[in-house]
Amino acid sequence: MTARGPKANYKLGRQIAPYLYLSPSLIVVGLLMLLPMAMVIAYSFQESAVLRPDTSFAGFRHYRAIFGDEVFWASLWHTLYFTVASVVMHMAIGLAFALMLNSDRISPMLRSVLRVLYILPWLFTQVIIAVIWRLMLDPNGVVNSILVDLGIIGSKVAWFSSVETALHAVTFANIWAGYPLFMVSLLAGLQGIPKDLYEAADIDGATGPQKLVFITIPQLMPIIVSISLLDFIWTMQVFPLIWLTTGGGPIYATEVLSTYTYKLAFSQYNLAQAAASAVTILLISIGLTLFYIRHQKAR
Amino acid sequence: MAEVVLENICKTYGNSFRAIRDLNLEIADGEFLILVGPSGCGKSTALRMIAGLEDITSGHLSIGGRDVVDMAPKDRDIAMVFQSYALYPHMTVFENIGFSMRLAGKKKAERKKRVDEIARTLQLTELLDSKPANLSGGQRQRVAMGRAMVREPAAFLMDEPLSNLDAKLRVQMRAEIASLQRQLGVTTIYVTHDQVEAMTMGDRVAVMKGGILQQVDTPKRLYDAPVNAFVAGFIGSPSMNLFEADLSRGTLQTPGFSLQLPETVLAERPALRKYDGGKIVFGARPEDLYDSTLASGRSHQTVPAEVVSVEELGSEHVVHLRLDATPVDSGDPDAVEELGGLSNAVARFEPASAVSADSRIDLAVDCAKLHFFDPGTHLAIR
Numbered sequence: 001m002t003a004r005g006p007k008a009n010y011k012l013g014r015q016i017a018p019y020l021y022l023s024p025s026l027i028v029v030g031l032l033m034l035l036p037m038a039m040v041i042a043y044s045f046q047e048s049a050v051l052r053p054d055t056s057f058a059g060f061r062h063y064r065a066i067f068g069d070e071v072f073w074a075s076l077w078h079t080l081y082f083t084v085a086s087v088v089m090h091m092a093i094g095l096a097f098a099l100m101l102n103s104d105r106i107s108p109m110l111r112s113v114l115r116v117l118y119i120l121p122w123l124f125t126q127v128i129i130a131v132i133w134r135l136m137l138d139p140n141g142v143v144n145s146i147l148v149d150l151g152i153i154g155s156k157v158a159w160f161s162s163v164e165t166a167l168h169a170v171t172f173a174n175i176w177a178g179y180p181l182f183m184v185s186l187l188a189g190l191q192g193i194p195k196d197l198y199e200a201a202d203i204d205g206a207t208g209p210q211k212l213v214f215i216t217i218p219q220l221m222p223i224i225v226s227i228s229l230l231d232f233i234w235t236m237q238v239f240p241l242i243w244l245t246t247g248g249g250p251i252y253a254t255e256v257l258s259t260y261t262y263k264l265a266f267s268q269y270n271l272a273q274a275a276a277s278a279v280t281i282l283l284i285s286i287g288l289t290l291f292y293i294r295h296q297k298a299r
Numbered sequence: 300m301a302e303v304v305l306e307n308i309c310k311t312y313g314n315s316f317r318a319i320r321d322l323n324l325e326i327a328d329g330e331f332l333i334l335v336g337p338s339g340c341g342k343s344t345a346l347r348m349i350a351g352l353e354d355i356t357s358g359h360l361s362i363g364g365r366d367v368v369d370m371a372p373k374d375r376d377i378a379m380v381f382q383s384y385a386l387y388p389h390m391t392v393f394e395n396i397g398f399s400m401r402l403a404g405k406k407k408a409e410r411k412k413r414v415d416e417i418a419r420t421l422q423l424t425e426l427l428d429s430k431p432a433n434l435s436g437g438q439r440q441r442v443a444m445g446r447a448m449v450r451e452p453a454a455f456l457m458d459e460p461l462s463n464l465d466a467k468l469r470v471q472m473r474a475e476i477a478s479l480q481r482q483l484g485v486t487t488i489y490v491t492h493d494q495v496e497a498m499t500m501g502d503r504v505a506v507m508k509g510g511i512l513q514q515v516d517t518p519k520r521l522y523d524a525p526v527n528a529f530v531a532g533f534i535g536s537p538s539m540n541l542f543e544a545d546l547s548r549g550t551l552q553t554p555g556f557s558l559q560l561p562e563t564v565l566a567e568r569p570a571l572r573k574y575d576g577g578k579i580v581f582g583a584r585p586e587d588l589y590d591s592t593l594a595s596g597r598s599h600q601t602v603p604a605e606v607v608s609v610e611e612l613g614s615e616h617v618v619h620l621r622l623d624a625t626p627v628d629s630g631d632p633d634a635v636e637e638l639g640g641l642s643n644a645v646a647r648f649e650p651a652s653a654v655s656a657d658s659r660i661d662l663a664v665d666c667a668k669l670h671f672f673d674p675g676t677h678l679a680i681r
Contacts, residue, residue, distance in 0.1 A: 196385035199352050204399035204446075205373035214398070218389040 037282065043275035050271045062276035066264075071252055072277065075260040082171050082242075082256055083235045087228050089175040094182025095220075099212075101183075102190040122180035130244035133173040134160065160246050163253045170245050170254050174238060182227055189223040190216070229292040233285055257281050301363030301376070301453035301486055302328045303349065308358035310344055310510075318344045319510045322358070326454075329484045331477070332515075333501035335491055337533070337633040341510040342490045343458055349488060350379050350456050363453045378447035382459040384439045386431040386446070392418070393427040396445040417445045420479075436464045440472055444479070454486040461496065473500060492633070494534050498522070506530050508630065528677035531582050531670055532629025537617065537645040539582040541627040543674065546571070546579045555623020556602035558666055570680045571671060580627045580677065582670040585617070588646035590654060591663040599663035606658050607642035616648040620662065630677065 044062055046055040066072045097118050101111055124132070136143050137159040144156040159169040193216065201211050217224075239258040242248060248259035257277065265274035303326040310319040319341045326332045334342040347353040349360060351372035360368050367375045386395050394401075396417060397410040405413075418424045421441045431439055440460060447455055460476070461469045477500045480487050491497055497504045498518040505515040506529075514526045518534075525531035531539045544551040544558075549565055551558040565571055571579075591601045602622060610617040619642035626643040628634075646662065654660055671680040 194383065194385065196381050196383055197387060199350075199372075200379070200381060200385035200387070200446075201398075202352065202372045203350060203377065203379050204450075205402045210402060215387065218387075221389070 040275045040278050040282075043272055044279045046272055048272065051269065058272065062273045063280075065273055066277050066280070071255060072260060074252055075255045075257050078167055078254060079236055079256040079258075081167065082174065082238070083232055085171045086174045086178060086235045087231045090179045090182045090231055091224060091228060093175070093179040095186050095224075097179070097183045098186035098190055099216075101187055118183055119180045121177050122184075124177065126177070126238075126240040127244060129173060129177045130241050133169075133176075134245055137169055137173075161250055163250055166246050166250060166253045170242050173245065174235065174241055177241070178231065178235070181231065185223050185227050186220055189220045193219045225295055226292070229288060229295065233288050233292070236285065236288075237281065302326065302361075303454055303486055303488065304359075304361045305345075305349070306359040308345070308348060308360060309356045310341070310348060310353065311356045317510055319348070322510075322512055324505060324512065324515065326486055326488060329486055331480050331487045331489065331500065331502045333489050333491060333497040333504045334507060335494055335497035335504055335533075336507035336513075337631050338492060339509075339632070340507040342492075342507050344510075345507070346379075346456050346458055346488060346490045349375075349454075350377055351375050376453040377456055378450045378452040378454075379456040379458065380440075380443045380447050380460045382462055384431075384443040384460075384463075386439060386442055388431050391428050391430055392423055392434070392442050392445075395431065395442055396423075396449050398446070399450050413449055414445075417448050420448075421445050437468045437472060440464065444476070448483070452485065454488065455480070457487065457489040459491055460489075461491075462493070469496075476500065495536060498534065504534075506533060508533075524679070524681075525670065526679050528580060528582065528627065528672045528679075529630045531672070531679075532634065533631050535584060537585045537647070538629065538631075538634065539584050539670065540588070540644040540646075541580055541582045541629055541672070542622070542624040542643075543627050544579055544581055544624065545577070546574045547576060549575075551579070551581055553622070553624035558600050558602065558664060558669075560669070561598075561667055564667060564669065568671060568681050574671075574673075574680065578674040579680070580672040580674050582672065583644075583664060584668065584670075585645045585647040587665040587668040588620075588644065589663045589665075590648045590652040591661040593649055593652055594663040597663070597665065598667065599665055601661040601663055604644070604660055604662040606654050606656055606660060608656050609654060611650070613650065615650060616652050616654070618646045618648050618652075618654060620644040620646060622662070627672075627674075 043050060045058055045060075047058045047061075048055055097114075100106065101115055101118070106114070121129070135141055138144070139156045139158045143159070144153070147153045148156060157165060159165050197215050197219070198211055201215050206214060237258055238256070239262065242254055242256055242259055243262070246254040248255040248263065258281070261274050261277040261281065264270050264277055303324075305322050305324040308319055308322040309317070311317050322341075322345055324332070334345060336342045344353060348355050349362075351367070351370060355368050358368075359366060362375055362377065387398065390398065393411075393414055397414045400410045400413060414427070415424070418427055421444060423438070423441055423445060426434060426438060426442075431442065434442065440463075443460065447457075457476075461472050464472060473496055476489075489496075489500065497506075498521075501518065503515055504518055504521055506513045506521065508529050514521060514530050516524075521530060521534050525534060525539075528541055532541060542553060544553045546552075549560045549562075551560065560571075589597075589599070591599065605621040607619040607621055609619075621642050622644050624643070648654065672678060673680060
């Protein structure tokens with residue numbers, strides 16, 4: 001056995017130190033995320049996964065089953081609509097409010113009050129948001145009363161129970177709940193834009209809207225892209241809000257991938273197909289995450 | 300090109316702070332005027348008011364004969380170079396320079412022609428596709444100049460455009476800007492706190508302090524005939540040495556030495572006689588104090604001085620001295636106390652001088668070149 005010199009020990013110590021620091025989090029991530037993920041992937045290729053001890057390899061049968069299911073495609077379409085509409089509106093409302101809160105035309109006092117008011121939706125959990133909007137959008141709720149009184153609608157609408165309106169209603173509730181993240185991030189971004197860029201643009205002859213298009217939005221673009229991608233990933237996986245407002249109904253009108261998977265697993269006890277659906281969601285999420293990481297690296 | 304006229308311009312902020320008081324300036328067509336002064340003197344505020352980036356509280360401002368007080372910056376026919384350059388970071392050099400033309404709805408071919416022309420003048424052709432982040436300080440400065448030039452304005456406004464550059468590049472850019480201004484012949488107002496820039500670049504220099512214009516004159520006149528002790532101390536590097544003395548029958552008396560003023564000095568400044576028998580402030584430029592051993596042939600008187608330190612610069616020695624006299628503060632808030640109070644005077648000696656630190660010398664003073672100021676008002680006595 002050769003004795004290691006102090007120099008070699010020091011070098012080895014330096015090499016393994018980062019892994020030692022990382023090891024607690026790596027163990028937790030491994031046990032609580034990677035292992036369950038691997039198990040779900042394995043279930044998606046098994047017959048009667050979890051329910052029976054004698055499982056056999058099913059190949060892509062479960063994937064073929066869900067891809068052949070109309071409800072899956074409807075769920076995918078609803079998920080896309082719900083996510084895209086939410087992200088776009090989160091961004092638009094967040095930017096509008098951030099611009100307003102950053103404006104010198106509003107008194108500092110009013111700005112402080114509005115800042116608290118606008119951030120309120122962020123304080124509520126999804127369960128509270130679901131309860132609030134179920135009450136507000138109830139046929140006898142305040143929204144219907146106001147719209148009827150204003151003459152905008154002729155009769156009361158069951159927003160969450162109508163096939164025509166349910167998906168728009170849950171999307172609306174999600175938009176209301178999610179814009180503060182954009183607002184806060186964009187406000188921080190706006191405050192970081194050097195004032196002299198606007199002064200230079202003033203001298204160059206830019207109007208207010210031109211300054212927004214040529215200075216503000218390009219300067220905010222890294223934040224807009226980062227937050228939009230994160231929001232896309234998070235919104236795609238929203239479950240409690242939809243489950244507690246519509247449960248995916250009526251007649252699958254608000255069925256999204258998360259509720260579709262949940263129902264496969266815990267209503268129909270088809271855990272293998274649920275696993276295949278979950279893996280599909282996982283693949284879409286991985287694709288978006290890779291895109292996000294590439295964008296972050298490019299920055 | 301145009302004349303810029305400021306009449307009784309005042310600027311008062313919401314908290315009643317008066318940044319500018321009754322500023323009157325006439326900048327001739329094609330003139331290069333430097334606005335100089337210590338931090339907080341109101342020079343940048345004055346420039347920003349001319350640009351339209353700050354409201355004018357009262358007074359009149361005209362550019363090219365048009366009253367522009369209530370006009371937006373874009374309508375004033377001016378272009379500005381900012382201290383930070385304020386280049387649009389997401390745009391290329393080409394887009395930065397051509398931005399105002401794009402906003403004005405000019406066609407791409409026309410924009411390209413004009414931007415290429417300016418890029419050639421400023422040696423930026425190779426960099427037209429680069430973003431500001433990839434440029435050096437000097438290149439960014441040139442892009443900022445290009446952005447101003449593309450507008451073909453009536454007047455250029457420059458707010459400390461060289462302050463972010465290192466010393467060597469600053470000297471080079473100083474010459475480039477001055478030469479470009481002469482070549483273009485555009486009225487230019489240039490703000491700086493660096494009196495070397497002020498003295499070397501402008502046709503005239505306006506010195507400000509506390510929001511009040513102190514003196515506006517050619518660099519030479521400012522140096523030779525400052526109107527008050529502040530201008531005397533601010534213009535010139537190192538600063539003019541200012542001391543308090545008693546004046547008695549043409550003799551300046553300090554605690555440690557006396558200087559007999561030549562008849563010519565008294566004849567040129569008849570007002571001096573009023574101070575006879577009282578206090579007076581006198582000033583001597585560092586180059587008018589020299590090593591008496593090297594002063595042969597020059598008319599001088601000597602005073603005893605202690606050498607505190609010597610900076611050998613090659614072309615000259617900057618000698619920090621202690622004289623037995625009470626120094627006077629010129630009122631420059633940016634001035635630093637001489638070597639923590641150890642010395643109270645600075646002289647520029649020829650490199651042949653052999654003086655060394657901690658020695659006592661006879662300091663030669665050219666009394667014909669002394670400056671005199673009222674001890675109360677600090678105004679020049681002439």
